[in-house]
Amino acid sequence: MILVIDALNRHRFGSIIDDMYQLRARVFRDRLGWDVTVQNGRESDLFDDLDPAYLIALDDDYNVIGCNRMLQTTGPHMLADVFQDILCGEPPLRSATVWENTRFCVDTERLKRPEVSQTVSTATCELMVGILEYGRDSGISDVISVIDPLMNRVLKRSNNAPYDYIGKTVQMGKTRAMAALNDCTD
Amino acid sequence: MNKRMDLIDLAETPEGQRDYVAHLRQLCDGAGVEHATYAAANPVTGTLHAFTTYPDRWKNHYMERGLHNLDPTLNAAARSVAPVDWSRLERTESFQSVFSEAHDFGMPDTGLTVPVRGPLGETGLLCICTSISVPEWRKLKRHIMGDLLTNAVHLHDTVMNSEPLMKALRKxxxxxxxxxxxxxxxxxxxxxxxxxxxxxxxxxxxxxxxxxxxxxxxxxxxxxxxxxxxxxxxxxx
The missing domain is CATH 1.10.10.10 (Winged helix-like DNA-binding domain superfamily/Winged helix DNA-binding domain)
Structure with a gap:
């Protein structure tokens, strides 16, 4: 199940948001080794204070198994302010109909457990399709995602291959990061 | 129905002679809706820019009663990333009080708000509303949403760039x-x-x-x- 949480309804999902921040700490600090700020086992940054929209994937027992964060590219967003390396210092795309998808991840540990019915691939795929559908229904035509090579391979294998990449693939922590474009029109 | 809105150009009109209300009327015609409103505060000067096609009697009543302080189609919607269909807000108390008054003035309560985030962290809002039936509205919305977003950003950028300081900051x-x-x-x-x-x-x-x-x-x-x-x-x- 995919849940869309934004500033209008997040007061109803406090514990899910908290689980998401914990998942992000496990993924982005522990597994990928990114330079992120973790407090009390929870990763969050200033973009979480800008009322982003989150898509959160839950398993049958309502555990958070994946998440992302969406921002408009017309206003402050990560590619404009934080991921300059990927864009080689170039200004980012700015469009009413392009959204940015960051902190895109799934809980690989939980998904490997035998009792969990979904796999890393299906969870990634479901979340990506959720992102593209949410964008499409909001009048968006393209989504630019900051992802790592593993995520990129999963997307390619699952028929959600990005149609192009912006800037270059750069080393980030223990892995590399890139900015991928996906079409979200019908 | 496969309706597409045109993007309406604001740059054709020289600054100072721009009639934003006429622009919004044109936008309504293109989108096939009844009313449109744009509102934003300038992040540097604090000046409030607001234009609407609503009739004066509703506009005056709205201002006199200070309904903009209450109106969730402005306040709550401004914090969203995606356009907000007003049906998402209709269960809130503030929606009920604003729109029960709107109803007395014959103003429709089916609509949506497009929030536009600008580079300086400011938010511009484009609201449209209509009295067509809900199924028709759903259909219409799907067809015009992308163009509505582009129009909203164009309008917001034009309004924000109308002040020399902002124009310099937003180069x-x-x-x-x-x-x-x-x-x-x-x-x-x-x-x-x-x-x-x-x-x-x-x-x-x-x-x-x-x-x-x-x-x-x-x-x-x-x-x-x-x-x-x-x-x-x-x-x-």
Whole structure:
């Protein structure tokens, strides 16, 4: 199940948001080794204070198994302010109909457990399709995602291959990061 | 029904003579809705910009009662990333009190708010509303949403750039890729040609041109070329 949480309804999902921040700490600090700020086992940054929209994937027992964060590219967003390396210092795309998808991840540990019915691939795929559908229904035509090579391979294998990449693939922590474009029109 | 809205150009009219209300009326006609409102506060000067096609009696009543402080189609919707259909807000107490009064004035309560986030962290809002039935509204919404977003950003950028200080702060910054693509377009190459020349997909060319048009506050690609030439960003074809 995919849940869309934004500033209008997040007061109803406090514990899910908290689980998401914990998942992000496990993924982005522990597994990928990114330079992120973790407090009390929870990763969050200033973009979480800008009322982003989150898509959160839950398993049958309502555990958070994946998440992302969406921002408009017309206003402050990560590619404009934080991921300059990927864009080689170039200004980012700015469009009413392009959204940015960051902190895109799934809980690989939980998904490997035998009792969990979904796999890393299906969870990634479901979340990506959720992102593209949410964008499409909001009048968006393209989504630019900051992802790592593993995520990129999963997307390619699952028929959600990005149609192009912006800037270059750069080393980030223990892995590399890139900015991928996906079409979200019908 | 396969309706598409036009993007309405604001740059054609010189600053100072711009009639934003007439612009909103044109936007309503294009979208097939009854009323439109735009509102934003300038993040630097604090000036409030608001224009609406609502009739004066409702506008005056709304202002007198200070309903803008209460109205969730402005306050709650401003914090959303996606456009907010008002049906998402209708169960809130504030919606009920604003729209029970709107109803007395014959104002529709089916609509949506497009929040636009600007580079300085400011938010502009474009609201539209209509009295068509809910199924018709759903259909209409699907067809106009993308164009509505583009119109909202164009309107917001134009309003924000109307003050010299803001214009200086919001100076367009094009990437090398965007300039390269625009230079080939200025040389008369089609989108497909440019893609072939640069070994990128036609859609990548398209997404960059869309970004260029919006950064330069223009509605068409030829117009963007013109503006880029006048700014010295690209050479004339």
């Amino acid at each position: 367009p910054r094009l990437s090398l890729r965007e300039i390269e693509i625009l230079q080939w377009v200025a040389a008369g190459k089609s989108q497909q040609d440019v893609g072939d020349i640069l070994s990128i997909s036609s859609r990548t060319v398209e997404v960059h041109l869309r970004s260029v048009r919006e950064k330069l506050c223009t509605i068409s690609t030829p117009q963007a070329v013109g503006r880029a030439v006048s700014l010295g960003i690209v050479h004339p074809g």
